[in-house]
Amino acid sequence: MRDVIVIGAGGGGPVAAKELAARGLDVLVLEGGPHYTDPENQWSRYENDANNILDGYFRVGPSERFDKPAWFRELPQNSFLWQLAGVGGTTQHYYGNNPRAMPGVFTGYDGPDRDAYDSAHRFPFTYREMIPYFEWVEATLPVQTAAMGTKESVYFRGAEGIGLPVNTTKDVTRDSFRPQENAILQPGGNAGTTSDPQQLLYPNATGCTFCGYCFQGCFEPRRAPRNLKAKRSTDNSYVPMMLTADRWAPGGRPVTLIADAYVTRIHTEQRDGETVAGGVTWRDTRSGDEHTEDAEVVIMAGGCTEDPRLWLNSGLPNPNGWVGRGYTDHFFDWVVGVFDEYTGNSAGVGSSARCDYPGRGGLEQVGLPPALQGFSMGLSASGVRGYYDNGRGPTGPWDGKAGRPVGPELKEMLADIDRLVNILVLTDDDVEPDNRVVRSAFPADSNGPIPKVIFNGRNRSRRTQRNREFLASEAARLLRAAGATKVIRLDWAPLLLHVQSSMRMGISEDDSVLDETAEARFVKRLYVADNAALANSLGGPNPTLTSQALATRTAEKIFQKYFGGDAFVGRESPMSSIDDRVTEGVLAAR
Ligand SMILES: Cc1cc2nc3c(=O)[nH]c(=O)nc-3n(C[C@H](O)[C@H](O)[C@H](O)COP(=O)(O)OP(=O)(O)OC[C@H]3O[C@@H](n4cnc5c(N)ncnc54)[C@H](O)[C@@H]3O)c2cc1C
Known part of the structure; x- marks a missing residue:
């Protein structure tokens, strides 16, 4: 026992x-x-x-x-x-x-x-x-307070540009922006100063080496004991x-x-x-x-x-x-800005800057490596925008209708991902009884009957939808204030990771x-x-x-x-x- x-x-x-x-x-x-x-x-x-x-x-x-x-796992709607x-x-x-x-x-x-x-x-x-x-x-x-780089300075320029004050506390009671509070060890030694793998071995490097691959599991700095990985x-x-x-x-x-x-x-x-x-x-x-x-x-x-x-x-x-x-699930959305300057989207700690809006949710800048950047631009509840516009996406302070870019537009945006800044919209969404897990009627796997995850799609509470629209607009305004030459909104289908x-x-x-x-x-x-x-x-x-x-x-x-x-x-x-x-x-x- x-x-x-x-x-x-x-x-x-x-x-x-x-x-x-x-x-x-x-x-x-x-x-x-x-x-x-x-x-x-x-x-x-x-x-x-x-x-x-x-x-x-x-x-x-x-x-x-x-x-x-x-x-x-069964997902009976467009979602991930x-x-x-x-x-x-x-x-x-x-x-x-x-x-x-x-x-x-x-x-x-x-x-x-x-x-x-x-x-x-x-x-x-x-x-x-x-x-x-x-x-x-x-x-x-x-x-600790997150280590930051170029993409964060671009983001902060935009946050200041739309008139948000900086928040220097851990508690959020007013609309504001700030560096992330992050569980990634600050760079030490050679970390963050070089991309030479030999110089980035522990103990010559400690903490985050700015590799840009948080998503793949962190094994940096190499040779560090497991509990000292960044x-x-x-x-x-x-x-x-x-x-x-x-x-x-x-x-x-x-x-x-x-x-x-x-x-x-x-x-x-x-x-x-x-x-x-x-x-x-x-x-x-x-x-x-x-x-x-x-x-x-x-x-x-x-x-x-x-x-x-x-x-x-x-x-x-x-x-x-x-x-x-x-x-x-924070009813996520995704707004992407294209810049004429280097943004460092693929480098460093994935996400080191955010804005908070009490009662509405937040925004965070998210850097991605190439394949994930492509993935992030393929999920939409509004279908295709731009070149093959099917006319369904909402309009707002972004360019054209919301939706996923395809063809030449997608190619152009992905040609240099280090000229992009992504903003993740994190909606303060309501607890709704119909968003739920039940047992699926599909065959069981070796561990028993499998789960079916049901999401109400776009049909959320009015407050949730209002919050998401507000935040998507704020994200677009922020990117424009930072100097983006183009801003697109994906209107993501439910991407369930929070x-x-x-x-x-x-x-x-x-x-x-x-x-x-x-x-x-x-x-x-x-x-x-x-x-x-x-x-x-x-x-x-x-x-x-x-x-x-x-x-x-x-x-x-x-x-x-x-x-x-x-x-x-x-x-x-x-x-x-x-x-x-x-x-x-x-x-x-x-
Ligand atoms: C790309 C991505 C980025 C994210 N970034 C952030 C972030 O920056 N900040 C943040 O706060 N959150 C982030 N999250 C969310 C974060 O990962 C989750 O909040 C957190 O992992 C949830 O912990 P959990 O214990 O609920 O579930 P999980 O971490 O999913 O752990 C559940 C574990 O239980 C095991 N398990 C399940 N059923 C059984 C069973 N019957 N028997 C034995 N084992 C079982 C599973 O295999 C799994 O390992 C992110 C998620 C993703 C996908």
């Missing part, structure tokens, strides 16, 4: 696991995808090698990427779901942007913008209560910490991590009239063998799509019907799966510690910091309620994942 089983080693799972292991609990982490232990030799700079959704090393599927198919399987989960892809959620999405907020948010679905506790958990994760990862995806931060908890935490115990271990069922029993979780069945995805494990507490951290799937496949109770509902709140915590029992401690309302000893637990779309900021802060709080609640422990956040000092004690542990574990 384990103390705790954590399902999934992505953005959230390793956070809860590390905190509980540091306090001496016996924690087992089961991850359905692969564990890349030698990324310098297993990953590459070839974009298709990494990102091909069928056989890329970053896909949703089992380890044997050329021998076994990817795991299929971007999640990864493997230790590190989708943070292997992520850009490390770590802004805090906006204060206005928490209960008790009383600022002038208080009515501008999805006020029916706030967090069931206050922003003030959340701050120590934000600080804890910011110190652990660590989060990007703080959990495979480089919380996972090394959880595996070495006995070395740096007094009384700590290392986590047992099993990769290629897909949990297909959560077991429950009836105790004193309540349904209580007590263990799991997992499948070795290589051999097909099944195993069972028991635990005092089970934590789901399989992400927004797989948590509801596992819940439904396990036949767990769902009396209010909210399992899988309320899936938010996925949130499909097993949401909430104030009301009628529209939430989790209570205010993230324990399932209808299954005791079962918790959720990933993006699915979030109460809403956070006002627009990227979700991972808030998920990780919440997972820290959840670990503390579990430690107190089921293991007789004390609160630790606020009493102890957090330790950084780049501490030498973790480095030594990682080196020794090799």
